[in-house]
Amino acid sequence: MAEAKIIDGKAFAAGLRSRVAEGVAALKASHGVTPGLAVVLVGEDPASQVYVRSKERALVELGMNSFDHHKSADMTEADMLALIDTLNADPAVHGILVQLPLPKHMDTQKVLARIAPEKDADGFHVVNAGLLATGSPGATIPCTPLGCLLLIRDVLGRDLSGKRALVIGRSNIVGKPMAQLLLQADCTVTMAHSRTKDLAEECRRADIVVAAVGRAEMVRGDWIKPGAVVIDVGMNRIPAAEEGKTKLVGDVAYDECAKVAGAITPVPGGVGPMTIACLMLNTLTAACRAAGAPVPAEAVA
Template identity: 60%
Template sequence: MADAKSKIIDGKAVAAELRETVAQEVTRLTEHHNLVPGLAVVLVGEDPASQVYVRNKVRQTEAAGMKSFHFDRPPSISQDELLELIDTLNADEQVHGILVQLPLPAHIDEGAVIEAISPDKDVDGFHAINSGRLLNGNARALVACTPRGCIDLAKKALGSDLSGKHAVVVGRSNIVGKPVSILLLQENCTVTIAHSRTQDLAAVCRTADILVAAVGRPEFIQGDWIKPGCTVIDVGINRIERDGQSRLVGDVDFDAAIQHAAAVTPVPGGVGPMTIACLLRNTVIAACNINGLQSQIK
């Protein structure tokens, strides 16, 4: 029987490999096409967690050889002012990807902001047009980063061919649950989407060859819900208090799951690192699409 450490899917290592691939593609585009992909990140307000995320995105963008454009705006900014900034970035030929860090202040309509971003520069993959492109299998779709990272991690554990696997996705959000289900279908998996009203959820989970947990409840998925040999992709990031200390846990009871599963993503260090790496990949793909070039990154 494999030891627990060998079952852990190292998201940091997979993300590092993807960032290196992105950097190589940026070098190729710069040298052969005089094209340097550019990512604009907009931060509204002073949320400490958002500031950390943005710093990481800016640092990794620059490390990959891309142009980084960073815009800090006060929490008092009006929605019209924010939309005006997005219009400016939509028209800027040096900017190929636009990301507005969420959450936004309560007086700003997040949906309106997302829809204002050009679909061709929507590297978060949240725009309705990109959702539709994903559903229709359109090659120009910019796929939401976390779901795309989930597929990369599943392939790291199971190999490039996921055909015939039964995937159970627990969660039906527009950001993770729905898009990851479509991506799994595109990989020729049989997909079940489970949620809060699924009857006998534990029994449904036990049928999974691939179990994606994206329900937003700490350690909700129990070890005995996982059949032997299952690959578990834990999307959850939940902060809890335990033994007088604050810690991050996923939507899966990791210590119990690893006794049953063949492979499990940890929290932290699993899906999280993949999200920024996939953001960089989307920016390169967007730059190629906008300039009529074929990206060598899939």
Template identity: 65%
Template sequence: MTATLIDGKAFAASLRQRIATQVATLKEKGITPGLAVVLVGEDPASQVYVRSKGKQTLEVGMNSYEHKLPEDTPEADLLALIDRLNNDPAVNGILVQLPLPRHMDEAAVINAIDPAKDVDGFHILNVGLLATGQKAMVPCTPLGCLMMLRDQLGSLSGKRAVVVGRSNIVGKPMAQLLLRDSATVTIAHSRTADLPDLCRQADILVAAVGRPHFVQGDWVKPGATVIDVGINRTDDGLVGDVDFAAARQIAGAITPVPGGVGPMTIACLLANTLTATARANGLPDPEGLTP
């Protein structure tokens, strides 16, 4: 048995097309969504990511606002910029690219963003709203994973899900989203006792631990759906947190790395920006773009 490949690149392209169609409809009403991205410093990976975000933002018809600040920018200056963006009606979404320089308080910066414009879904208010099942801005990577799982499996109700990873960015919000869809969820991590046996019980296995090939093929339940969030740079190129070659022989469906979860993250950032725009203008949430 060879698992079905879940093509995140194709899914993301389809999602961007749907977003572009809905943006065009908003423009007919005189509303153009605007996304502001703030980059502090010269981190090469972050620069590439920000360029890609800006390009895709424009391609779906949104306005893109990029703010690049020097590495030694005082935190107070960054907070002042965020305050201006919070009060700018042309800006519907604000994203501060992480990681930040060491002299800045990441939590303080994130929580300075207007929660309604927090398209990363990292603000403490959005975290709390998600955890209590209320309407929130949802982190992009888990949202993309959820969309692919629903597309692959239909209803997630009653499925046994194991999330390997407990980060605030992926692991914890992923678990909350799976709970919302009535899956039975276990959060595991590298120190979980009997982790292989736990993983073998999962109908849905999400790997987000940040270690190359951490999840072995024989940890996968036959026929399970495997979502590999990991992106690890190795001498062999980019690899995921799952031993893909081995897991593919056992799983029912699996995301590759690259080309799986990665492309969905920016697409869901655009989806969140569209959602934020709709909410700011008293319109219903865009169909199919929210949990």
């Protein structure tokens, strides 16, 4: 059997960002509105600083406004909630993103719940989760699952009806919303997790496998149905062959699975670039909704 098609998330994300930039320019021209995202970073976590810088750079590149709020780790929860209230009330801010993790003295759920649902750029608010779960219009879709769905449709086409899909992992950030998106696309969806019995057999039935369980190379080649589409959300660091070095791998044993799958995302370069591109898309979508303008087609499940 031929090697799997490698799903180039980096190239797809570049195309999506280009389309978002066109949407930003069109919204400015038609309504005089510039989409704006407020990014709140508390503390000095190095990984968070890298993520935030890349998000802020992307906003500027696409012609959006970036409102940066970098706060010290001793910021009080009360001050954080007051900042979110201010951003909620600011008409120039269409999306709010609080970079996680927050310091331990802050209640993450309380902070995220304070964000106005229509400005929830990450799609984590319980109102957006409820809208997505009930198939109601107006949901902001979490960035990583939305990116996965766009990649799946790029391979299989928009019509996914009747496909068997397996989502491995049940997090509120990826697993649960991913399952909801696939259900809305008329797939037959199974959710698996750490306590699933005979996970390999569940995988062998699936036309689409989305692995988001956080365990390095857990999904093996002999688990994959020939020709299946495999989307690997995992990002795990493991020791490399060279002593003292590490390498980045996904939740899928890539070399094994690529021999069986029809299409597969690599790590890195697969799902990762889609997350920031979809954050830009969500910010544009929020600005369109606020202005009463048509939303981008890709932002609607």
